[in-house]
Amino acid sequence: MLKNFVSYLQQHSWVALLWTILVYLSCNWPASDIPHNPTPGFDKLVHVIFFAVGVSLWLFRTKMSFYKMFVYSFLFGLSIEISQWLLPFNRSFDWWDVLADTTGTLMAFLIYTAMVKYYLQRLY
Numbered sequence: 001m002l003k004n005f006v007s008y009l010q011q012h013s014w015v016a017l018l019w020t021i022l023v024y025l026s027c028n029w030p031a032s033d034i035p036h037n038p039t040p041g042f043d044k045l046v047h048v049i050f051f052a053v054g055v056s057l058w059l060f061r062t063k064m065s066f067y068k069m070f071v072y073s074f075l076f077g078l079s080i081e082i083s084q085w086l087l088p089f090n091r092s093f094d095w096w097d098v099l100a101d102t103t104g105t106l107m108a109f110l111i112y113t114a115m116v117k118y119y120l121q122r123l124y
Contacts, residue, residue, distance in 0.1 A: 051104025
């Protein structure tokens with residue numbers, strides 16, 4: 001089952017592209033429409049998860065190097081923060097969000113490497 005799922009991700013880039021678009025839209029959604037979460041730092045956890053999943057999807061789809069994927073991911077996170085700063089939706093630029101995005105990217109590399117090295121090699 002996992003083998004079929006991974007094979008599907010490798011053959012269809014629309015999954016990673018759709019995830020990327022949804023992350024961009026959700027991060028730029030007007031602040032007034034987002035429910036307030038009283039847990040401090042919860043939004044940072046959301047950023048980590050968004051980027052860990054997104055980068056993992058792109059890693060399964062492409063054979064991009066760590067450096068190139070890291071740069072693209074960093075620039076994507078930075079573009080989200082810049083657009084939050086520029087758009088009139090009561091959002092602001094936050095370097096801590098960029099750090100959370102970078103953390104998610106690094107987690108994706110660790111998870112992907114572990115899966116490829118220890119699990120997927122046994123399937124193929």
